[in-house]
Amino acid sequence: MAKKKKAGMTMLAWIMLAVMAVGLVLSVVGIFTDWITTKGEAIIVSTESSKTLQDLYDSQADRREIDEDYSIKYFDITYTCAWITLIATAAAFGCFLVGGLLKMKLLKTIGMIAGVLAVVAGILAAVFTALMGKEMSGDLFGVASATTTLAAGCYLTMIGGIVGGAGAVISGAKK
Numbered sequence: 001m002a003k004k005k006k007a008g009m010t011m012l013a014w015i016m017l018a019v020m021a022v023g024l025v026l027s028v029v030g031i032f033t034d035w036i037t038t039k040g041e042a043i044i045v046s047t048e049s050s051k052t053l054q055d056l057y058d059s060q061a062d063r064r065e066i067d068e069d070y071s072i073k074y075f076d077i078t079y080t081c082a083w084i085t086l087i088a089t090a091a092a093f094g095c096f097l098v099g100g101l102l103k104m105k106l107l108k109t110i111g112m113i114a115g116v117l118a119v120v121a122g123i124l125a126a127v128f129t130a131l132m133g134k135e136m137s138g139d140l141f142g143v144a145s146a147t148t149t150l151a152a153g154c155y156l157t158m159i160g161g162i163v164g165g166a167g168a169v170i171s172g173a174k175k
Contacts, residue, residue: 005047009100020093024117024166027086035082036133039149041081042144044074050151053082076133081125083159088118089164096171108172115168122147129154 009017034050041047051059056075063070093113099107120172 002038013096013100013171015065016167017093017095017096020089020096020115020164020171021168023160023162023167024086024089024093025154026160026163027089027118027122028160030153030160031082031086033153033156034151035153036129036148038135038136038146038148040146042142048122052153073135074128074130078125078128078132080127081121082154082157085125085161086112087116088121089161092118092164096168111168112172115165115172116170117165118161119165122158122165125161126150126154126158 031053033052035053035056037050039046039048056072057079058074058133060075060079063072092111095107095111095114098104099111129150133150136148137146139145
């Protein structure tokens, strides 16, 4: 007797697709919210400011107009990893959605590769942002100091890449 072919996607595939959608939403929200927070203190004055990835991009462009050596260290790789995270999460989601509905194993394989890329790029975006923050932080003889740390946007993008990528890998690894 011939085996009966399953119609459509399995329940696990739908759940993992929902997980990938959550990861995609987190990545999108993270890209457009505050990326870093800078806290400054001077004798009796304390300030705090936040910058989005777009603010940093504009600042980087302005700095490069003045002098190439004056650019923000680690920003270019941070910016690239952040956008790769978003694009790879979206690709994983799209490939699994279309691949699952049309039963195309190639798209599911591509989605799984995109999922791995999303996880790696999300983690690297956070690591390079931390390195960039370390370079932007400083102390002036104990009189004034500035500390730059990761803000919610960086964390959301990293978590979105990990969640979306893990959903793609789990869905792709399932036989």
